[in-house]
Amino acid sequence: MVEQQKPHGGKLIDRTLSNGEAEDIINRANDFQSIEIGPELVKDVENIASGLFSPLEGFLTSDDYERVLYDKRLSSGIPWTIPIVLDLSKEKASNLNPGDEVLLRHNNQPVALLNVDDVYKFNKRVHCEQVFGTTDDAHPGVAKIYQLNDRLVGGKINLLNETSTPFYEYALKPAETRSMFKEKDWEKVVGFQTRNVPHLGHEFIQKTALSLVDGLFINPVIGRKKSGDFKDNVILDSYESLIENYFPQDRATLGIFQTEMRYAGPREAIFHAIVRKNFGCTHFIVGRDHAGVGSFYHPFAAHEIFSEFDEEELGITPIFFKSFFYCKKCRGIANDKTCPHSEEQIVNFSGTRMREMLTNGERPPADSMRPEVADSILKYENPFVE
Known part of the structure; x- marks a missing residue:
């Protein structure tokens, strides 16, 4: 059981x-x-x-x-x-x-x-x-x-009354996600927070974490964002495409967290972990510059704040990830712990570059983003918050 x-x-x-x-x-x-x-x-x-x-x-x-x-x-x-x-x-x-x-x-x-x-x-x-x-x-x-x-x-x-949402099918409450995880027989579930569309680095992090647990709960923030962020429906469509084409259908699911981004960096990382715990997750992915904005927080401040709490009292296990890149020599995603090759072989995941290409109607290269994901974004005339 x-x-x-x-x-x-x-x-x-x-x-x-x-x-x-x-x-x-x-x-x-x-x-x-x-x-x-x-x-x-x-x-x-x-x-x-x-x-x-x-x-x-x-x-x-x-x-x-x-x-x-x-x-x-x-x-x-x-x-x-x-x-x-x-x-x-x-x-x-x-x-x-x-x-x-x-x-x-x-x-x-x-x-x-x-x-x-x-x-x-x-x-x-x-x-x-x-x-x-x-x-x-x-x-x-x-x-x-x-x-x-x-x-x-x-x-x-x-x-008294719950307001309507255009994303009703994804707006699962904690009681509903907990019931779903139970039906799927997922005892260990890892939550992934995002406000972006997925590139290969995100996918690699998700699959690496998934290899340690029973199921992956991809949980985008849906709500007020800053100018230049991806629109909510674009994020959801891109993840639907990723899950459909590149994840086992019984190991990954998508639901939304309806709130505004506060961009509080490390404090918001703890808050996001607690929310996913309430959804029923046992683990939570904490990436580089989690909930950060500009240069207000150093890249791994969100990792360090977890040391201020006992894992038992926080009640959810963080899984920390640093930067990943595509190595031409390795022909796959790697990081400095797994790849010995020189900078000439390394292709960093540049969100800015991918945004520029998507804005210009171009599909980012296959070493950065899945073609199906890119196509789901390109169907929108303007995928960004103005």
Whole structure:
């Protein structure tokens, strides 16, 4: 019998109300104060409700926020590295008190009910320094924080309505992925985080990790990204092509993680590992410059942060990979541990070069990208976020 991975904190959180309970609250919507939230916060709410952010049951209270900021843990001591917060204006905050129930709306439609625990100030510069390691607003995560309101509200949520997604077939909840892994008889599952289309280096990393476990869960981030990133549907189509043509059909599957990229480098690597643990993964691939942006983090900072946590308390095994390249002499993918040949024989995977070729309607060479993957991208007139 397959022994399943335990959720982070030991219990898979479920904060989704029954249809009857939700309908009752929606019918009384005018009885509640309300807060309008954007699409990224909606996804945070839904990820809390489904248990993907277990053990969180809502937005961080001040005690949890402070511990996460400075200690990378919740007040309970459980590892957690990214503050999941709800911001609101000083004026709105002045009308809220602990114990209040507030309706969270998106496009004026009820999404969730928030039970207010506390409302507190936060220092944006300190937040950025701790989470991103910089206060430079050239960093997209820092720029986002500087745009937030001046107060945060913490408290548990109850989901009333789930928003629609164009990628419904891939939007599996933790309970569903866990059931799927069990049906596939996968006891050991490795998760792969990505916000890019796959080249041969990615495929090699995935297959190397897959050789150690029972199944591979390819889990792209779907949501707000920076300009120049690949569009969500392009990423999904490219991976469908890769799985169909180059993976055993009973050993790899595709599902999405609906959230925004925060580009928090090492802290986000831990957060991504925890999320995949909640999906049911036992292992997690951590590559070069995981969740990085520009030159804000050194290439292997995301590897080093795992040493700050005991593997037992984190509860998921990281698999670290450095850089890979194509060796003409070896006629395959290699790295400096496996290949003795000179630089003249080495073809590095240049994302910039591949993007240029794809932009120009050209298929990257076979030593960089599978032709079927390239063709799935080239069918789009513009595959990049503007």
